[in-house]
Amino acid sequence: MEMLEDPETGKKQRKGRRCLSRAANIDKAGPPPSLPSSGAHHKSPEKEGGASPKHQWKREWAGSRLGAGGGACPAGPMRTRGGGRLLGREGRRMADAALFEFLHTEMVAELWAQDPDPGPGGQKMSLSVLEGMGFRVGQALGERLPRETLAFREELDVLKFLCKDVWAAVFQKQMDSLRTNHQGTYVLQDHSFPLLIRMASGLQYLEEAPKFLAFTCGLLRGTLSTLGIKSLVTASVAALPACKFQVVIQRS
């Protein structure tokens, strides 16, 4: 950057501020690459458990969206300095989110492409591999994320932590609602799940959706396990991109 001297006042000014709109490229990221069609029937989205009329479902918490969600472009020009930062903090956060989405998509595609067995047994293996990966990641996340204070007095606190902090850290938004029947079953609802949002908005690709949720189920299970709760997490999709995660606490 050259310093120009203003002839009148003698003050120096920087020449040439370059303006870049943040996240311009990330915003235009297209839909994920098409997956090789496996030709077999995927399991239909799992039935929602716990919806029996006997249990009283209580709406524990309806979260509010954190931040701008994917795709908002903050106003204002960006300054570049020499060879310095091209994206500010906002842009870097969006870059992280995009990287994770792409990596996740590739992971799923890779696991499915290699599977020669079109029968239901082979797919279950891949789903459980994905879930296992998510589990290990969740374990590490459960150790790193919680704050400096002992925040969890009871299970509900842990679930709220999942909905707010973990979701915000991984997906840059909070879970939309948390319901429980107070008997060990929790349903976490996300109206626009970031990993599904770029696929479709309705019923298209409904059969393909479960494999994109396996990693996240494992993530939830792993985080819960580090925080001392054994659970079983399943996911279901009624219409993209909304999905529900059901957490059933296993008491031994």
Add this chain to the structure above:
Amino acid sequence: MGWILVTSAAVILFLQNYPLYIRSVPTENELKFHYMVHTSLDVVDEKISAMGKALVDQRELYLGLLYPTEDYKVYGYVTNSKVKFVMVVDSSNTALRDNEIRSMFRKLHNSYTDVMCNPFYTPGDRIQSRAFDGMVTSMMIQVC
């Protein structure tokens, strides 16, 4: 769950009341430290349950002095994932202040978090990370 003991003499890390990591300097009195630490686990559990009943929102991870014996002082710390850190310090070492102990525990906690994030480490195993060893050694050298 896990417990870590650090003493001016030893460091032990506990998970579910079995040790994840034990380190002591000097190494002769290890058995005595094991015994001391097992008794201190009860005190840790007591403190955690006492805190649980407290209405205060800010419950600290640092538990403070668990109990003083004639030769040693025992300090405790617990993480959100129920891993207990126990530190046994020589009583003659009067120069150690509370905030120094706190900072040592914080360093331990950070290193433990790094160990958890290591893909070659399976949670629940004994800790064999050289980086962790190095951090503990440097900490104990400072103290002794």
